Amino acid sequence: MFFMNQCLEAPGSGQLTSANYRLIRIVFHAFVGLCCFIDCWPVLILAGEQGVSRDTSSIFEIELSVTGKLKFPVGNDLRSGSLEIIEQPVHAHSNLIYRNKVDPDGSEQSSAIVRHYEHATANAAIGGDFVNTQLPQGVTDIHVCKHDKGLDFWFHEGFLTQPEADLLTVAFDPVYLAALVPPSHQARGTQWELNQDVIPDLLCIDTVHSGGLEATIIDRTAKSTAVHIQGSMEGAINGAATSITVEGDYDWITGDNSAGRVSMLQVVIKESRDVSYTAPGIDAEAVIKMSCRSQTTLQPRVVATSSNGGMSGYGRSRRGPGKPGFRWISDAYDRYDVVYENNWKIIEAGSEYLMMRFVDQGALVGQVTLTPLPLQSEVLTLSDFENDIEKTLGDQFGHLVSASTYSRDDGTTIMRVASVGEAEDLPFHWIHYHLRTVEGRRLSLAFVVESRHMARFSGADRQYIEGVDLTLE
Missing domain, CATH: 3.40.1000.10 (Mog1/PsbP, alpha/beta/alpha sandwich)
Structure with missing residues (x-):
């Protein structure tokens, strides 16, 4: 039975070694995309603000490294003005390799795409504990759709677990890069503010209360525009206050259509997030390297695994068929x-x-x-x-x-x-x-x-x- 004090408690420091599900969620939902480097070859095609990336001729590779600390509360009452915090160092790394596919159940006007993941793994060290997650063999074709809270990932044959879905979530996802288009026919030194509505999607948070992102043209040629981006924001995710700083550069290549595309983006993002009722606080910085290459030039690193996409780690069948907006968890003892x-x-x-x-x-x-x-x-x-x-x-x-x-x-x-x-x-x-x-x-x-x-x-x-x-x- 859970009464008032338990309803308002947060995860305690004594629970660090047993909460593997919670730890993997923390690392790969809270940290993914805090800092990124994107190198997109000319084959990358970006849709407009309401569309999605439908490039099926390229393979995207994303590598993430995270360094920081988690902040766990001592005691159960987060409302205490003298809340004691225990900090644990965290180091995490993940690697994703995927290509977009044509959705056999959709259309060119559909807001959903299908990503075929050749490889998706992540590992984290939190204090003295180690947590690993991956997409099991057979769980490869993942549907991606937009909604008012960001992107939703789902698997047609069965429901994804929360760690599996969090593994696939990255800041500055190519779906949203059309928001970075610079104003046309502007000279060096021109400044503008990014659309406030898209910033939470770019940064994988819920809301931005104050601040924003400002972009400045630092160089311009007939074919490309070099842009510097920076800003500080106060926002929230899952009820926790967060402070984020952003600084970096990207190149926008003018294409045959008016949209164009990002050819390179390097952004450093640092975040400080309060403890919440669903997760510890964080102070972290991450580095993401994203590349987009022709399928003929990249040999995917497919890692063999004994996991069966239709089974849980303990043998219980994965429930399905899957659908957007839902997750699945299986008891460790079936x-x-x-x-x-x-x-x-x-x-x-x-x-x-x-x-x-x-x-x-x-x-x-x-x-x-x-x-x-x-x-x-x-x-x-x-x-x-x-x-x-x-x-x-x-x-x-x-x-x-x-x-x-x-x-x-x-x-x-x-x-x-x-x-x-x-x-x-x-x-x-x-x-x-x-x-x-x-x-x-x-x-x-x-x-x-x-x-x-x-x-x-x-x-x-x-x-x-x-x-x-x-x-x-």
């Missing part, structure tokens, strides 16, 4: 797996429980904890379940709102009990589930939502439960 919406963020994944938090537009809305239970032949009654919940909540229990039982086609019985109460003088809603298969496999789920956020939560527990599977195929 007791259950979950397909969930992107708004849910993994906080802890261990042998005893899985904790996730629901974030909406940067606000912490709710939390769920999944706890596997021992096999049991005796069937728990709804009345017994209600009594157990009231006893566990103790003085925080107010009154019962609803209780129900239903079954799925696969034989899984689901009990749902909703109640309200108070914790630290704040009203809360609790929603408890008990899932049981015909064979007696059981899973407990406890959702907690501050009452003022119930409208935003909007039945997210029911959709989450639909993605939970205890059956063994």
